[in-house]
Amino acid sequence: MRSRLRRTALTGFAATAAFLLVTDLASATPPPAAAAVRSVLGDDFLWGVAASGFQSEGNAPDSNWTRYIGEKGYDPYENAGDFYSRYASDIALAAHLGAKVFRVGIEWARLQPQPAGWDEQAFRFYDAVVAAILDAGMQPMLTLDHWVYPGWAADRGGWMDPAMVTDWLDNARHVVDRYADWNPVWVTVNEPVAYIMHEVRHNGTDAAVMLDRIAEAHNNIYDYIHRVQPGAQVTSNVGYVAGAEPEVNGPLMDRIGEKLDFIGVDYYFGLESPEVKAATRPDGSLPAPVGMWDLPIRPEGIYYALQHYSKRFPDKPLYIVENGMPTENGNARPDGYTRADHVRDTVYWLERAKADGMNLIGYNYWSITDNYEWGSYAPRFGLYTVDVLDDPTLTRQPTDAVDAYRRIIAANGVPTSYLPVRELSDCALVDPPASCETPVDVLERSNSTA
Template identity: 45%
Template sequence: MSINAYLSKMRTSRKILLALTIALLVWLAWCLQGPAAIPVTAAQSLPTNFMWGVSTSAFQAEGGQLDSEWSRLNVTDKKQDRYGNSVDFRHRYREDVALARDLGVNTYRVGINWARVEPKQGQIDEAELAYYDDLILSLKQAGIAPLVTLDHFDYPGWASDQGGWTNPKTGEAFVAYAELIAKRYHKDVHMWITFNEAIGYIGGQAALHKLSLSETGRVRDNLVIAHGKVYDLIHQLDATAMVTSNIAWTGDRYGGSSMNRFSDWVFLDRIVDKCDVIAVDYYFSDLIEGLKGLTQQANWLWPPEPAGLYRALKHLQKKYPTKPILIAEIGMGTQDGKPRPDGVKREDALRDTVYWTQRARADGVNVIGYMVWSLTDNFEWGSYTPRFGLYTVNVLKDPTLKRIPTAAVPAYKEIIRDNGVGADYRPVSQQ
């Protein structure tokens, strides 16, 4: 190569590097600037058939001894709080259903724990099925529609022994369990979630079991196959059923949008043709702060950012225009119930996110429901310190497990009664 050709090539390389540097700086500037503020206008009431609800999961709330993925982890991980009886939903479900009824909710998202139903492979525990029978009955008697989650991050110990979700036999066994549950309850249950936050489930399995990339891919593939089969069998029993797998919103600040696109590519976009609704869990919109809360196991650090919910709903409506959208979980954590460092109050975050839900609906988003996480505090995957409940339960210090209402209880009652916040309401939190 001649000296002139060499110098020309160097100049070209510098130009490419300069262009890439400028592009990176522009992207960083855009990230730091954040989304534009949304005009604050009067909120319109939500429709009378809007789904107002509360959410929980089986393992987090039920308590008691069983052989499952998470009960084993709780024994081996000494950093975790001891699980014990959690908030004892297993025996206090009628009390909690009564609390939900008094709120005025028309929907209650509950979980059925596969490990409780099938403690040994092929062995069905009829006593535990009777418990779930009575749970569904108590909801029906209270005039509350059950939304059932079939798998919320937990599965039987025997399935773990065979490799968990890396083994296609686990998927086959899950479909058989789901068929048992669907046949038993399809006349009373018309809304189903197969897998809770599948992208987190996949990542959690990879981290817990130190899976290779190919093994992680098998987990994803087996979940996709199982979801499709369960979707089909539920619709064979109930053509009008609403079946989905909910997603976790990772935000639209500081790379959150890219993370959402990646997580959708991993799972949701592979099953979206077998989702009757897009169900989203919303806790934060700032990816960096969200990751900080996750890595420090301190989700009370998540900034609630209610206006981010509006942007999330608009994004999902644009990407999936033919699908209704359900807010399957939404809430705000505190540290042992103490005031948050940012000063945000639970009742204010509740009203603000409802306001932005109303705004999204008025602006053309077919959002059909809003489900608070959670009715009571519970076991937040290793710790009782995070408190999300409308009702506080001090598991570690109060053996009576008394349900103590927070200020968000009367706020939610008023919201449900009025189908939203009033036209004169203005958000407390900054955008």
């Protein structure tokens, strides 16, 4: 009762801000009724969308990343997607999809701009965000650390500071105490290994030291969350690396695997072909780095990512915490493959994984809107595209995937007649050795299985 009263008080203005948008959405053509055939994913499958704090919010306080942007000559941050002001309408967009989960970050740099204390106004902002998610009928998935920490922590050396874990836990406990009674799902640290690599590149951080400290932070806050919120679901999502997952994320999972209530997996790309990796310029030099949109899209690879973790942790549920496809500045891909194609193909492979016994419980699309992709606005992942650098209105423009994902959620999957648009890649380019030793083929499915 206390939580509901507090949410009601906090979200009155949020509901008003979203009213016109929700009214417009309500008049849109609804998706078709779910098929009579029972989905293999199960009635309790969690369809969601994801966003992060720094990448989406704008109005950013001093942090390691505001400094990296200035030092490295990256795209100016501007105001990102201005989720800070537009959270109510963005949450309404997700609710209109039928999403059950909305993932968002709770930014340490915003909450604790100085080491001496916390900013109550910043907490009230996140109170309103979490309340709006709940009042829209979705469950919040809250990320404690999405690669950003306060400027004062950067001044002390970031993760090389021996006191970093203590400071991190102090903030994280404040967040848990604030929101535990609203029953969120928790992500402690987003893609720790990728986080480490960013800090190595930007800050000269020792990777082994940071890995140990991230694991210590996760394991400590996991125990604390379960003391404050009995029955909580807690993870630290891994950024899956096809063909090298045991080597890349294995050491992390060795340290934190026992303190994960479910395995959170982010999956995006397969392997480059040998020709691409070996390509050189006429003068013999290596080619310029490709854009994120040039990386290989192999949707069937998500099956092998789930297979890998279902074998490593057979007693733990699996959840795709992030998945999506980048385009260059929102332009069509040269191969004609669309965002709608990609989400439908991906869900086909999720259903295949579930039908083959993998305990998959949820899927989040990355992301609800385009955002700041760690130095650039050129990679666009959003269901709704936003041209931050050239559109001062930051208008959310729906991509073709909006209707596709809405229909998927309504039907709890793709039609039983659906076959992937994307042809299977050579097994050596998906996720070897598993993709070659135990390949999975495209199958027509009977009405009794999906």
